[in-house]
Amino acid sequence: MEKSTYYNPGDLAKFGNISEWQPELGRKFFEYYGEVFKEGALTEREKSLIALAVAHAVQCPYCIDAYTSDSLQKGADEAQMMEAVHVAAAIKGGAALVHGVQMMNKAKELSM
Numbered sequence: 159m160e161k162s163t164y165y166n167p168g169d170l171a172k173f174g175n176i177s178e179w180q181p182e183l184g185r186k187f188f189e190y191y192g193e194v195f196k197e198g199a200l201t202e203r204e205k206s207l208i209a210l211a212v213a214h215a216v217q218c219p220y221c222i223d224a225y226t227s228d229s230l231q232k233g234a235d236e237a238q239m240m241e242a243v244h245v246a247a248a249i250k251g252g253a254a255l256v257h258g259v260q261m262m263n264k265a266k267e268l269s270m
Contacts (some may be wrong), residue, residue, distance in 0.1 A: 170220045203232040210239060211246035
């Protein structure tokens with residue numbers, strides 16, 4: 159039985175439908191998307207792990223589902239996938255903390 163959630167997991171299969179109302183833009187996006195994930199300087203497996211990490215950073219449940227499956231299909235194991243998620247968490251946490259410098263600068267400016 160599928161859990162009730164704001165995100166409908168079945169909508170992931172409808173991703174291709176985004177071209178329906180803007181066919182030319184949809185075509186260009188999917189063309190680009192396909193090129194990005196081809197083997198290049200990075201392997202398809204490495205790109206899938208990057209996508210999985212980014213999916214967690216941007217908190218996209220559709221992307222998490224898609225790139226969990228894709229990473230496994232491309233030979234990644236659970237430890238590699240979790241490590242990628244931890245990298246995303248560390249970068250996202252660090253990005254929030256480094257903005258503390260901006261807050262400190264502003265507080266010092268206002269205190270003068």
